[in-house]
Amino acid sequence: LLVALAAMTHPLAGIGGFIGLAVLFFNGARETFRPVHLTAIATPYAIVGGSWLMYVLQDWDAFKAQFIENLRDRQTGRLGLVAITGEAKRYLEAFGFSPSMNPAHRVRLIQLFPVVAGFGLLVIRAFGDRFARIPVAMAVAFAVALFFAEGSRQAWYWVLLSPLAAIFAATTLDFLRERWGNWSAYVAGALFIGATLVSVGGGI
Secondary structure, three states: OHHHHHHHHOHHHHHHHHHHHHHHHHOOHHHHOOHHHHHHHHHHHHHHHHHHHHHHHHHHHHHHHHHHHHHHHHOOOOOHHHHHHHHHHHHHHHOOOOOOOOHHHHHHHHHHHHHHHHHHHHHHHOOOOHHHHHHHHHHHHHHHHHHHHOOOOOHHHHHHHHHHHHHHHHHHHHHHHHHHOHHHHHHHHHHHHHHHHHHHHOOO
């Protein structure tokens, strides 16, 4: 139900929820899956989607002008190197690395280090740990979906990956704690939280 409701807030949120369900299905849930579960999954989508469709049909022309035209604007139709560099720019801008920003904003890159490190740790563990594969597969699948579905490469869509980013950052902190003790995790966590507060609060 929550995934279906998320899809009503924004199409990309719905895509992310569907990807999450699919990854869980292919990483363990498949063995216990029964046809009745499909009904349980489809029912919330049918109820929420049907309600949304009833609302849309009240003024189809307005819906077409707002939603469908906006959707077309998001599809640049360009792939290849231009799209890849644009996608990289999306994430770099989200962390303050942009020519149009004050260089001081790049302090937010501190946030990126534990996220990338945690992702790398889970990739290594994924070869022998099914549970490590789940967040890795979700992140890769959603990043690919974002690449193809959101052609305008707007940086704020990074927020849709933030729950997975939190998992990756926590993985890094746990690794530091096991390797060098609690103090290293505290220091890294303080830097991460500090950069986050600066980012959210606009202190720089």
